[in-house]
Amino acid sequence: MSGNMNLTLKVWRQKNSKATGKFVTYKTDDISPDMSFLEMLDVVNEGLVKKQEEPIQFDHDCREGICGSCALMINGQPHGPKKATTTCQLHMRSFNTGDTIVIEPWRSVAFPVVKDLAVDRSSLDRIQHAGGYVSVGTGGVPDANEIAIPKTIADEAFNSATCIQCGACVAACKNASAMLFVSAKVSQYALLPQGQTERYERAIAMVNQMDTEGFGGCTNTYQCEAECPKEIKVTNIARMNREYFNAEFLKDKKA
């Protein structure tokens, strides 16, 4: 079932991380409002391949809004116009026929372009390598119900744990700050009893790695919260700052 929406797409095309990129315009006229945004791009790509041209590269996988792969800047907004929605869950009914849509990759020093609309977000992994875990090995742990956690605390930790690591917070931020992402991770463990023993070392290690990766600082604009598809709250940032300052303070005391 093809549809009847006509669209003009201005898409960022860039051969690889070293090449110079540019916007290329594509016209498409058989788009259904029931298509997802990525299915619309599938249609465009199918047409390009038919002409033996290279399809537009973009990251995607689950198309259910949970893997965090998709990452498109649509008309200047990470994941497009719909609140609390990833690109893959955005449908063309959010647009009108005749629209011009500008599609770009995330823009941040810490997210170099891989090709076209796909970027390298391994910096977010490295921040977690630095301390995003509880140091517990397999086996020898207590029975699950020996660790009672008040429901309110568990729910709050869960809210932080819903982050899908898409990087929209960084893309939304004028400073390309990753504070929302990192603070969500720090918060989950800082709230839970399992995370207590390493909470301060963790905050320092993750913040230091975040700085090393080249992310900017937070200047409290809250654009990250507005664009986060999982509605992670900026209160996490306040919590992380508290963790970090406590950690720095305690470190000095020990010294």
Add this chain to the structure above:
Amino acid sequence: MLNSKIPAGPLAQKWSKHKFDLKLVNPANKRKYDIIVVGTGLAGASAAASLAELGYNVKAFCFHDSPRRAHSIAAQGGINAAKNYRNDGDSVHRLFYDTIKGGDYRAREANVYRLAEVSVNIIDQCVAQGVPFAREYGGLLDNRSFGGAQVSRTFYARGQTGQQLLLGAYSALNRQINLGTVKMYTRSEMLDLVTIDGQAKGIVTRNLITGAIDTHSAHAVLLCTGGYGNVFYLSTNAMYSNVTAAWRAHKRGAFMANPCYTQIHPTCIPVSGDHQSKLTLMSESLRNDGRVWVPKTVETAEKIRKGEIKAKDIAEADRDYFLERKYPSFGNLVPRDVASRNAKICCDENRGVGKSGLAVYLDFADSIKRLGQPAVAARYGNLFDMYSQITDENPYESPMRIYPAVHYTMGGLWVDYNLMTTVPGLYALGEANFSDHGANRLGASALMQGLADGYFVIPYTVGDYLATIGPAPVDANHPAFAATKKEVEDKINTFLSLKGTKTVDEYHRDLGKLIWEYCGMSRTAEGLQKAKQLVQALKADFWKNAIVVGANEEVNQCLEKAGRVADFIELGELMIDDALDRNESCGGHFREEYQTPEGEALRNDDDFAYVAAWEFKGENTPEELHKEQLIFENVKLSQRSYK
């Protein structure tokens, strides 16, 4: 020829005894062994982390940019464990029994019992890692009943249990990466297995950014690469999920078991048009409070399809709550295969709803009346939101439309009790193997199996093999590495030379339609024979007429897809062979010729209580069937009844 290595002795003591009998690797020697883990979803991440903790050198590979994106992340409903925290009569034996019965008596008793046994450790492990399971006000863990189980043994984390469990395993993996015990290779796709003297000694990978073809050596290789549901093109699997690693290993000697056992999940959002790229599953927990129905008559259904009337215009007396009618004791909570097939029957009777007629209703009106909208929203709010986002309809006001979709594959690489394939040194874990779910998987059991294999089985069993072969380094300069690499490069060049007229996606869609039609929810010998010819023709056409643009030395999605679809086509043919061979109905494999007078799956235990393990015999040559007889000593085989 097939030796399942199931330990002797009473069922409940097999695993304990086996663990004691397995050889151990001296702690000082562990660091002399290299282990490759391919795929870092639940099975792979948990295995890589656990093996690194033991002291082995682990090299882990995934084709995503981050292990956290593996498709395990999309699991919604929950994970089973025989904790009996509810005091409602659960036990290891009951979880074992439910799983064997749910699998329609086509799984190994010993494997399933072990799965039930270690299930309790998984929950402890995940909680210790900081996985935020749902809790009650007293602070202890909450449970729910799930997927037809009559006890509440499912642990859950809102509608995203898979994400939270994967983040737990990923955090354990991250810790080992930071310690330097795991070397993580992201955006790397395994394209072949390297064997030396018949033993797995390494893999060939393609770097998906640069196109570099690399070889990696190790003492053992673990495939944790998930299932093959995307052979159907439309499935609930993620777009990149594929069979390539398992299939290439199959062509190097690993038998493929029961490929025709595929699971069709009943509660998915129906297809909206030809543009559809994948299907979205909604947790079957919806069936706890939703009632499934279609109009009683074709005439009423026709009016619905034309948009002349709406669901709520249909009087109670004109509705057919077909699951409640046919299965009064289980009602809407019958197992997945039964629920799916009955939805198909209603649609085949022309009583389906929605524009296409390929949907049935899942109605929450009664639950909203009984519990109130806020309570229903608290239980299913995220699923309702997802549904309305995709369909633009409000499920609080009108019933959801659902239709079955391919969701999981019970078949996979044949493994013995130690999870080793027929290639010594090559293991398969999680959905990639065939071992624990028989012909039908129960809800909330996939997460359990992935983590059981990774955290609690492979750390014991791999040591036995490693101790046997000894710690001498694998010769990375052995000619087998260069030879296998050359074969991979040649294959890539063949793909890149395809400059036909039909896109790889078009072939994939054609394949999917064909397999869905003839080897999907119900199958016949006649249909399967026809499908075999169609698949062979599709394969021949693919190698003549496909389009692959671009070069190897760059990011090239056409090339990636071509390799995966070519493998799916070959697998599709084997699925058909397997479905043809199995002249009975069981679980997800329903042959129309074999059904009870009431239309239920009719097994033939005398002739088909075996695992079908297929051996690759060369390109365009029929595969050879090997049979592993299933022996049931602890359960009595019976006709599944959910009446």
